[in-house]
Amino acid sequence: MSQPWVPFDDRGLAYGDGVFETVLLHEGRPLLWRQHVERLQAGCQRLGIEPPTEDELSATWQATPSVAWEVLKIIVTRGSGGRGYALPHTAVPRLISQRVAFQPDPTAWASGVSVRICQLRLARQPCLAGIKHLNRLENVLARQEWTSPTIREGLLSDSHGWIIEATSMNLFWEQDGCIMTPVLDQCGVAGTLRAALIDAQQVTPGQLALDDIASVDRLWLANSVQGVWPVTDLWTPQGTCLRRWESADQDPLQRVAHPLLGYPATP
Known part of the structure; x- marks a missing residue:
């Protein structure tokens, strides 16, 4: 084969x-x-x-x-x-x-990354939601929206205004002490690190509106290759900084996610 x-x-x-x-x-x-x-x-x-x-x-x-x-x-x-x-x-x-x-990129683990909101909106298609199929044209188009090396990733929401993922990573946020990740039953890729964290009851699926993203206590991007990147600042497509977050010495998501990848729990 x-x-x-x-x-x-x-x-x-x-x-x-x-x-x-x-x-x-x-x-x-x-x-x-x-x-x-x-x-x-x-x-x-x-x-x-x-x-x-x-x-x-x-x-x-x-x-x-x-x-x-x-x-x-x-x-x-x-x-x-x-x-x-x-x-x-x-x-x-x-x-x-x-x-x-x-x-691996330990600098991104320790110092965090800058991300921006993408203008492209993901189409909803439940038949393809969650799987990692070969047609990734939405992600390709979204990644063309920026060229600055200081921006490491772009956040994607769907046509209803719900945050779904980044162009190549899953999204996680903390609110009131609970770590959440978007529900992916309409679109998006259900990452393997995300799945392991949900199975271990360390992360709970939920919904986060694009308009509310700047109000969360912490924000992360993660996948099974790069590990967990804390988000330090969030930018609009027009170049305005919506929010800055302070990086923490003890990162609760890295602590549970990185050992699953053989990475240090504390960079």
Whole structure:
């Protein structure tokens, strides 16, 4: 099933007809592997694609590591064939993977990051909500909204004004001592670190309106590769600073999230 290349008629290339995972490896071992496999399988089921076997997926990371930290990207497409959008009579899914060296960013953990609000609004599509499908054009368009190296991420809300995620990270906030993350039943990617924190009852799904984001006690961005980035300041698309937050020595979200990734709980 695994192939190192994609032919012209691959449906993932033509239509975004597939799913992918981005997995952190430490000393050759995958972190949050169960959550990645479950999300990939759920995405394949949602799209009607036969998922790879667990042995096939495990083979993508079992080579001898060249460095301590790596990122493994796994792509599963429906394969080739079909006429237009119609599915092929017998689909043969295609599995592709690649490992690259990675260096964590402890400065972002300790000092926090600046983020901005994006003008683009995510479309609601419950059939695709939560899964990491290959069509990421909304994220690509949103990431084009800024070029300043001082802005590390952009926040995305949906067409109803609810904050959903960042362009490549999940969103978390603290209000009245409770750490929350957006409900993702209409759009957005349900991250694997997010899933692990919800399973551990460290984070509660909820809703946060774009108009209320500047009033939260703390704000974070996080994913299963970068870890947890505290947000120190929030900017509008017009370049106005909406809010600044003081970084804390003891970060409650890093304390519970970073050990799941092999990162220090306190940078």
